[in-house]
Amino acid sequence: MHAPNVNENTVVAHPDLPLLRLEKLHANLQRRSEHFLGYQFNSVFDYSALAPFLNMHLNNLGDPYSSACKTVHTREYEREVLAQFAQLWRAKGRHPLTPESYWGYVLSMGATEGTMFALWNARDYLSGKPLLHQTVWSTGDTPEPVIFCSEDTHYSIAKCASVLNMPTFYDLGSRNFPGLCPVTEDGNWPRAVASQDGVVDPKQLAELVDFFVARGHPPIIVLNIGSTFKGAYDDPQAVWPLLLRVFEKHGLSLGEGGGRQDYWIHVDGALGAGYLPYLELAHEKGLTDERGPLFDFRLPYVSSIVTSSHKWFGAPFPGGVYMSKEKFRLRPPSRPDYIGSPDSTFAGSRNGLSPLILWYALNTAPADVQAHAAARCARLADYAHQRLETVVERIPGFWVERSRRSLAVRFTRPRPRVFSRFGLSGEGTGAHIFTMPHVTRAVIDKLVDALTAPNALSLPKPT
Numbered sequence: 387m388h389a390p391n392v393n394e395n396t397v398v399a400h401p402d403l404p405l406l407r408l409e410k411l412h413a414n415l416q417r418r419s420e421h422f423l424g425y426q427f428n429s430v431f432d433y434s435a436l437a438p439f440l441n442m443h444l445n446n447l448g449d450p451y452s453s454a455c456k457t458v459h460t461r462e463y464e465r466e467v468l469a470q471f472a473q474l475w476r477a478k479g480r481h482p483l484t485p486e487s488y489w490g491y492v493l494s495m496g497a498t499e500g501t502m503f504a505l506w507n508a509r510d511y512l513s514g515k516p517l518l519h520q521t522v523w524s525t526g527d528t529p530e531p532v533i534f535c536s537e538d539t540h541y542s543i544a545k546c547a548s549v550l551n552m553p554t555f556y557d558l559g560s561r562n563f564p565g566l567c568p569v570t571e572d573g574n575w576p577r578a579v580a581s582q583d584g585v586v587d588p589k590q591l592a593e594l595v596d597f598f599v600a601r602g603h604p605p606i607i608v609l610n611i612g613s614t615f616k617g618a619y620d621d622p623q624a625v626w627p628l629l630l631r632v633f634e635k636h637g638l639s640l641g642e643g644g645g646r647q648d649y650w651i652h653v654d655g656a657l658g659a660g661y662l663p664y665l666e667l668a669h670e671k672g673l674t675d676e677r678g679p680l681f682d683f684r685l686p687y688v689s690s691i692v693t694s695s696h697k698w699f700g701a702p703f704p705g706g707v708y709m710s711k712e713k714f715r716l717r718p719p720s721r722p723d724y725i726g727s728p729d730s731t732f733a734g735s736r737n738g739l740s741p742l743i744l745w746y747a748l749n750t751a752p753a754d755v756q757a758h759a760a761a762r763c764a765r766l767a768d769y770a771h772q773r774l775e776t777v778v779e780r781i782p783g784f785w786v787e788r789s790r791r792s793l794a795v796r797f798t799r800p801r802p803r804v805f806s807r808f809g810l811s812g813e814g815t816g817a818h819i820f821t822m823p824h825v826t827r828a829v830i831d832k833l834v835d836a837l838t839a840p841n842a843l844s845l846p847k848p849t
């Protein structure tokens with residue numbers, strides 16, 4: 387396994403290659419990761435056991451469950467990873483294969499790719515396109531599906547909607563129903579559903595959905611399980627009863643008895659769909675008092691879930707998992723002879739190293755290790771919150787906020803020197819940190835010291 391994969395055609399590094407530059411880059415990046423607090427990436431991992439795989443081309447071209455395509459691939463490991471995520475997200479198994487069985491794949495990009503795939507699938511499913519397991523389908527002249535998400539939603543949703551040429555309720559409302567928004571006094575359409583402390587407002591969401599469902603537009607609802615800036619969790623169980631009332635009022639199909647349903651709920655769990663299952667386990671084991679909302683396939687109305695592997699688990703490059711159910715699968719646009727597999731994923735060539743990374747992470751740090759890590763991160767967020775509160779006491783005008791159970795703590799945006807030293811990210815006048823597994827109390831203490839040093843902040847003079 388350790389023999390390098392070389393022959394007379396192998397390109398070897400030229401002796402003049404500026405390795406020194408790479409060494410410098412490495413040292414520089416390592417220094418920066420030590421104080422890296424501002425994004426929801428986990429940078430504590432050791433995948434050096436996988437180093438030999440860097441010298442081969444691993445390509446999981448085609449469907450993870452097809453064995454037809456004979457590339458050098460890791461599809462067997464991808465399937466194991468998917469089975470482990472199915473357990474984590476309480477999905478129905480694939481043996482026997484039923485309409486409720488999970489189907490998914492390991493992404494080559496991060497959560498953005500999974501959401502792009504989910505919205506594409508949702509649009510075509512709700513528009514009556516042919517399903518994989520259906521020989522008769524509606525030729526449907528359905529009004530176009532419409533997307534709903536909160537103002538705390540990641541910017542990738544708007545991008546995916548634009549790429550797929552799908553309207554959000556703001557687009558459709560402004561275009562077809564100007565001045566008729568039911569939730570604003572002036573009737574103008576807001577760009578997104580209001581949220582409180584980062585959590586979508588279920589009542590406003592239901593009112594907006596009601597407006598479009600009444601006009602025949604099938605709704606696609608994106609819920610955040612870990613919003614980008616606040617790290618807040620929408621609560622599917624708070625949202626569903628209100629949506630259900632709307633659906634029943636307008637006679638939408640709920641998909642009972644094997645029929646097609648008339649709505650789609652996508653869970654964007656870029657970080658939270660990795661973290662919350664382990665926090666729940668930690669709660670069961672008595673390691674923490676905290677647990678997040680239910681978001682997974684225990685809720686029969688959840689249609690798809692996405693997570694990024696570089697966030698909770700940590701990875702040297704972006705990746706992730708998309709998961710949905712067999713019954714929602716569309717007939718792929720083509721079944722290219724060339725690969726011998728249905729073209730059922732978003733990309734053509736697919737990264738074969740990402741499944742190995744996740745497989746290694748899941749198998750070297752099994753669930754109880756992850757539960758301890760989740761409980762530690764939750765405690766660290768409490769610690770960071772408390773330590774930053776001490777800055778509020780010392781510096782007039784400095785503020786700190788934290789959404790419920792979030793790993794993000796937000797505070798007054800410091801001057802650029804402190805901002806970049808700690809790799810913070812910001813929104814308007816605020817900045818935040820995420821207490822990911824690589825973060826330590828010592829770095830948080832350093833941040834607090836830096837924030838209280840002279841000239842760290844530019845605050846308005848007290849009047």
Ligand SMILES: Cc1ncc(COP(=O)(O)O)c(C=O)c1O
Pocket residue numbers: 426495496497498499539540542610612613614615654656657694704705706
């Ligand atoms: C809630 C949410 N969704 C989606 C994304 C995009 O994930 P990725 O960068 O892995 O594509 C992020 C990234 O931070 C996020 O926070």
